[in-house]
Amino acid sequence: MQIEHFEIMQFLSAHPPFNDLSEDALKQLASEVEVGYYRARSEILHYGESIANLYVVRAGSVEVYRRNGELYNRISEGGLFGQRGLLMNRKVRFPVMALEDTLVYCIPVALFEAFCDEHEAFADFFEADDSGGLIQAVSDQADSNDLTTAKVRTLLLRELVSVELTRSIRDAAKLMTEEQVSALLVYDPSKPVSDDPEDDDGQIVGILSDKDLRIKVVAEGLDTNQPVATIMTRELTIVDSNAYVFEAMMMMLRDNLHHLPVVHKRRPIGVIALSDILRYESQSSLLFVKGIMEQQSVEDLAHYAQSLASVFVRLVNEDANSHMVGTAMSVIGRTIKQRLLELAEDKLGEPPVPYCFIALGSMARDEQLIVTDQDNALILDDAFEADKHDSYFAALAKFVCDGLAQCGYKLCDGGIMATNPQWRLSASDWQAQFEDWMDNPKPEALLHSSIFFDLDGVFGRTQLASRLSELVAKKAKITPRFLAAMASNSLRRTPPLGFFKDFVLEQDGEHKHSLNIKRRGTAPLSDLVRVHALAIGSRKQNSFERLEDIKEAQLLPPGKVEDLEAALEYIAMIRIRHQARQIEQGKQPDNNILPKRLSEFEQRNLKEAFAVLDKAQSYLKIRYQNKAILK
């Protein structure tokens, strides 16, 4: 017997999205409701706790906060809250507090989901909520993460220790000893502080470290009465106090910096050290990276790398966004390569000529995930003579590629590895190769080699890699036929949406009813973003950073870049969570997702994301291919 709670039914029937429901549906909802009363100023939802209800404000009003305490929304009678947490991972994303004495009706999550599945208008309401449910869903995800929300300034635990550039080296050394710091910021108080952040680095003019004292002063017998300006390091990477901890961490990891000066409104306020971040992110992938460098043999390294999967799962469970997961996995992969190369040099001796070991594809884009091939190559100094030196590099490449395979990075099916003599070239030969690809682009040929257009120096003389990226950035944008060929390649893989916007799934074989979310989703998206990035001469490699450049260049119609960002993030997160779930279930992670296993919401959002890709591909076709035909 179903009881008619007509007070509740009547109320719901007067408010969207319940007003479109049939009487029977309302009766069902009302009969399952739980009712709760909250006194003014009492907490209703606490950040991070699990959430099992959709809340309807029956009387009173509530305030919804962002995690940083900022007011996000005020909801009064008839309004809803809690839906974001239900849609994402059933954790409270936005804490809620009763503003007045408040009565809420709580709808259990199982019923909420059943209603979304059965009543289209009801589901649409939540999807359309706050304009662009997909973008919102994605940004909520970002909001919830500590590393992406915490600002650099939160790491500054001590007062700034700095010295004027006119002070003597001796004074500086004394100050460092007294303050027990290993680095000092050097500033010039007479420098005007401009409001334009692009202008320069403000008053900070250099940094002085223990190392400078050792190398430039003691070893050289320099007069310590000289001003610090004579020995400070002038080329600085500086971070703004409002930057995110995550950004600072990446700056330090990428450029191998141990100290990062922090400025606020262009005035120095402190220095953060890598150890500050390590302390901050206690159980992190960074510690894992540190451990890699401590492994003493390939066997140890391979053994250590076995826990890579759990590092990945932990990141996912900590709500890292796809950029963070991708970057962390890439940094880890890069570090493993670096350690392998050190071990290789230990074994094989000093290299006969300088070289640069490069990463290609997803690792170079900072988009590596857990299922990945190794794609790599070697750039050799122009002093390289094949008959004299190649045996060394062949052995080095074999050592590293075999080692990577032992660490779980599969050998590349396409043979894009440093072990392949074709991809072990001198800097000039590489340059010629890239110029040839761009001057004589044939889509078929580029299909194989487009992977080279995401490249990153990992070890050795990394300037060799930078010079190649510079060449590509300068030349690609003025070579429309090349862009057309790349565009044509990127259109070969289409999103898996049918004419009626249903998923097109594998019909048979091992992966029946599944779709390959990499081949049909993340890969065509990053291909597409790469074409636009090449067209504007961007030197960024990461797809999100490329999109930022694309937005700045106003290459695409308004709103399109945001759509692409949201689509990429959404598809990547579905892929990442799928792999994390498989690992947790003890399965071998892959890229084949079963849409049926996704909730109705995830399916809708995923279709929307694929539709964004579909539209973007049509645009790409018009933009680059027509031009090429005219040529």
Next chain:
Amino acid sequence: MAMQGDILSWPNRFAHLARQSSDERLRAFYTAGVQAPDTPVSQAQFVALDFETTGLNYETDDIVSVGLVPFDARRAYCRDARHWILKPSTPLHEESVVVHQITHSQVSEAPDLDAILEELLACLAGKVIVVHYRHIERPFFNQALMQRLGEGIEFPLIDTMALEHRIETNRLTLWQRIKRQPIPSIRLADSRKRYGLPYYVAHHALSDALATAELFQAQLQHHYTQHTDIKSLWM
């Protein structure tokens, strides 16, 4: 805390009644016991109960509908709520039909209280019963069972109206009390208004039960702590 062997304590009274009672259903109800008197309100299980009746005199009038909603200090659980329309042993008066809007044809098809008694008692067993205005449910229930089984029923209950009376009286200053200044209305709808609770249509047993549950939750939050024990509230 009630003393062991205190004949007046509810647990002892229930144990006694469980031995005395001749009706199996009542025996089951008493055997389920009452919650320990020192149970803090945050831990207690409640059930809000409301009757609509043919009139106000329990000796001559009878129950026409019963509504109940189980709840605790945090939530009221609609899915476990119950509502019955019953065939009273005395005829419906026109005036009462106007009040509760239950019609002659509805009651003519309805069961007798006896037919639903087992389920009703099962819903109440082991819970603290909460009503608004204690002079209806307990005497009517007792009388209705007397009539049918030759045996009445006893149970502790919390009366939100009595609590509200206590709360509003305590608000008065000594001077106001000396002047016998009246306290504001403590009727269900008026009391609810003071706590920001919405208006519910009155005199439907299920709505009134839910309204009572919500009022009690509000009273708990405003005037008591989670450590308040139930014996300080029930009577």
